[in-house]
Amino acid sequence: MKLTFLGATNTVTGSKYLLEHNQQTYLIDCGLYQGVKYLRERNWIVPPISVSKLNAVILTHAHIDHSGYLPALVKNGFTGPVFCTEGTHELCKILLPDAGFLQEEDARFANKYSFSKHKPALPLYTEKDAEHSLKQFRSCAYHSPLALPGDLQLSFSPTGHILGASAVQLTSASTNTTLTFTGDLGRYQDLMMYDPEPINTTDYLVTESTYGDRLHDPIDALDVLQKIITKTTNRGGIVLIPAFAVGRAQLILHLVAELIEKNRINKIPVFLNSPMAISATEIYQRFHHELKLTATDCNRIDQYTHYVKTVAESIDLNTRQFPCVIISASGMASGGRVLHHLKAICGNYRNSIVFVGFQAPGTRGESIINGVDQVKIHGKYYPVKAEIHHLDNFSAHGDYKDILTWLKMIKSPPKCTFITHGEPAAADSLRLKIKDQLGWKCCVPSYRDSIELK
Ligand SMILES: [Zn+2]
DSSP, X not given: OEEEEOSOSSSSXXXXXXXXXXXXXXXXXXXXXXXXXXXXXXXXXOOSSOGGGOOEEEOSOOSHHHHTTHHHHHHTTOOSOEEEEHHHHHHHHHHHHHHHHHHHHHHHHHHHHTOSSSSSOOOSSOHHHHHHHGGGEEEEOTTOOEEETTTEEEEEEEOSSSTTOEEEEEEETTTTEEEEEOOSOOOTTOSSSOOOOOOOOOSEEEEOOTTTTOOOOOOOHHHHHHHHHHHHHHTTOEEEEEOOTTTHHHHHHHHHHHHHHTTSSOOOOEEEEOHHHHHXXXXXXXXXXXXXXXXXXXXXXXXXXXXXXXHHHHHHXXXXXXXXXXXXXXXXXXXXXXXXXXXXXXXXXXXXXXXXXXXXXXXXXXXXXXXXXXXEETTEEEEOOSEEEEOGGGOSSOOHHHHHHHHHTSSSOOSEEEEOSSOHHHHHHHHHHIIIIIOOOEEOOOTTOEEEOO
């Protein structure tokens, strides 16, 4: 077995791992690079693999940094199957076409203002390309081993990160070698996701390290949310929650519905204003048996939530002045409908803006939580007078304690643990903790490193 790291090395995006075994090739995760420019430019470099000969792509989960390069791979000649869980498949049906649409929008914008060095600027792929790539998806059940060419067995086990997220295990019977990819690991005692499921054993492990150097604040999420909503609505203000459309938006809806149901907050209107979050909520409700959501919880979400579907309704929402909760995407306020709410809400001290997840460097969300007194949106500056909260306790990623808890359940030390999907400090910090606390051999691979797994 030979493993090559084509993404998520010393960064949290672009997850892509090439596995070569018995003359067969597989790509585990097929993520888009996001964030800083030199990384995004890698999206335009075709991976150094024979794309048309690739046997299959295997996805750990639907997030774009793990799946978003797939339509480009198909455009470049990949015709094989894409294996993933059913939840991942359903979420990709909304996430990938949206990613294509956004890239078309970016290209249109670049052409309109002529700021791209490429004339004309082209999208990496279109919404249509993304829809085309979905035809290659094959859903797999958890714990149902699938035989792949090259004497490999593939299986998925849930990791509690988002719906459908799973660890991917590949086993070669002839060499008696197992390789496991964690994908993104969720948290223990999450309010909506079940705990990450342990794996028994593996010879080699590729683990994420997003929070490899941090611990989440041990807060009671319901309590904190109750206090913020009560304080804001008592002074006649609006609570705006920029949230990631998949996962976090559903968790917030679930918690707010519970607070209303238990009379812990007044029965105020709750608006979900993001077409993608609305579609994702419908999928989460359909797959509620995979989550800690009962049918009653799902009904309660519908009972207390106004789904804002049209642009006219979205605009109308900003003309209203009454206490309410608005949940909108994107989670880092880098785009989407949340920007219109931000413009209308941020200048009034009565309002609160609550960020509920990781805010990447350089995003509007990061600058607002760092206390800027004005924020630039659509070319204009707006004063920030609203009360700002950052609750990274709502993250869908485990912290280093969660990661170590999951690792400790593996019965014997892997021959080597590769630490990926983390900024350099986070990845190295997790490396040291694994080495010191578990005594395991581990390393932080670099971009395009290739390793023979014996
Ligand atoms: Zn993820």
